[in-house]
Amino acid sequence: MRSIEARGLTKEFKVYQSRPGLKGAFRDLLNRQYRTIRAVDAIDLTIEQGEMVAYIGENGAGKSTTIKMLTGILQPTAGELKVNGFDPHREREKFVKTIGVVFGQRSQLWWDIAVQESFRLLKQVYQVPDADYKQRLDRMIEVLDIGELLDQPVRKLSLGQRMRCELVAALIHQPKLLFLDEPTIGLDVLVKENIRVFLREINREFGTTVLLTTHDISDIEALCSRVVMLDQGKVIYDGGLQELRRNWVKGKKVHFELAREVDMSELEARTAGMPLRWERKGERQVVLHLEQPDLAVSDVLAQIVQHVHIVEMQIEEVSTEEIVRKIYQEGMTLA
Ligand SMILES: Nc1ncnc2c1ncn2[C@@H]1O[C@H](COP(=O)(O)OP(=O)(O)OP(=O)(O)O)[C@@H](O)[C@H]1O
Structure with a gap:
């Protein structure tokens, strides 16, 4: 079963432009000029x-849209879209x-009432049977450790407390698909x-599908094996996190400290x-600069350990964060 199936999904916005001065304002009244922004540009996503x-x-890439x-x-302005088998808008x-x-920024909990009242209201909205509700809620209260917050009004909660309650609220009806927007920000x-x-x-x-938008790369590393990267409304990468790293880490650096003075010509010769x-x-x-990702440090060590005495060794890996920053900066197409 597919959670999301999008073909040529496109969204355009008309942005009205205003002309300067009083004369411009009058002309705008009679004949408004606008330009079209293609926020999402024919993306395919399964x-x-x-x-x-x-x-x-990056900001403005088209994620929220x-x-x-x-x-x-x-x-959508154009394209086909099915989410959980439905046309989401119609x-x-x-x-x-x-x-x-x-x-992250918008709450689905009612600000002035106790957290558990919000949960109960959501239970009604989604018509969750009593037994399922109790079982799910008990479990989530325990795992997310929110037992002491249940009687508090939402406005009194800290951000971290509120986010844990938001998660419970989003999962009370055990949805098949969960959208998370910056769930761990701050x-x-x-x-x-x-x-x-x-x-x-x-x-x-439960096999819940999760689509996560985040600027926090450690969220991705902890949770997602697949990354879809958007740039100016287009998908520029869709694949594994590991492949993303492999494509972009052109090499590694290894720092050595040796027991005796370095004989560069010997290292080079070996x-x-x-x-x-x-x-x-x-x-x-x-x-040591390894210039190809598939050259293993151990292959190099095998050539030199017999001849040089290594006191310390440290491998410098490029973080995913650096890789993503580089992709944004260079705007390369990987897809
Ligand atoms: N309602 C709107 N009217 C006009 N333009 C819009 C509207 N919503 C978004 N845009 C434009 O569409 C483009 C994509 O915006 P979107 O909010 O989807 O980006 P984003 O990737 O979610 O960015 P961020 O990380 O900052 O949230 C931007 O150029 C934005 O200015």
Whole structure:
């Protein structure tokens, strides 16, 4: 079963332009000029039930606009879209029962009433049977550790407390698909970890599909094996996190500290023909630049350990965050 199937999904906005001065304002009244922004530009996206996918891109790339179409808030300008088997906009009433949504800035909890009252209201809205409701809620209260918050009005909760309650609210009806927009923004490390563990659990246990938009790369590393990257409304990468790293990490650096002064010519001679470069950093310090991702550090070590005494060694990996930043900066097409 497919969670999301989009073909040529497009959204255009008309943005009215105003001309300067009083004369301009009059002319605008009679004949308004506008330009068209293609916020989402013919994207194809297929997400299978049970996948956890990160949907990322720079500010203005078109992420929110896509999510708004996928959740039925906006109607696409063009393209075909099925989410959980429904047309999200046209079949909105039936469709919303099959999704859960956590948008960092917007709350689905009622501000002035106790958290558990909000949960009860949502139970009514989604017509969750009593037994299911009790079982799900008890479990979520325990895993997310929100027992003490249930009697508090939402306005009194800290951001981390509120986000945990938002997650419960989004999952009361056990949706097949969960949209998360910046779920861990501004949260401390412990709460973040708590939320990630919980998300992995519901994914494993119920096969819940998760589509996550985030600027926090550690969320992606912790949760998603697939990344869809958007740039100017177009998908520029759709694939595994590992492949993304492999494509972009052109090499690694290994820092060595040796027992004796470095003999560069010996290192070079022993590793001749390998795609690497040695750099002297100090009397006993040397850096190895591996220039191809498939050259293993162990292959190089095998050539030199018999001849040089290594005191310390440190491999410098490029973080996913750096890779993503590089892709945004260079605007390369990977797809
Ligand atoms: N209602 C609207 N009217 C006109 N233009 C819009 C509207 N909503 C979004 N846009 C434009 O569409 C483009 C994509 O915006 P969108 O909010 O989808 O990006 P985003 O990737 O979610 O960015 P961010 O990370 O900042 O939330 C931007 O150029 C934005 O200005």
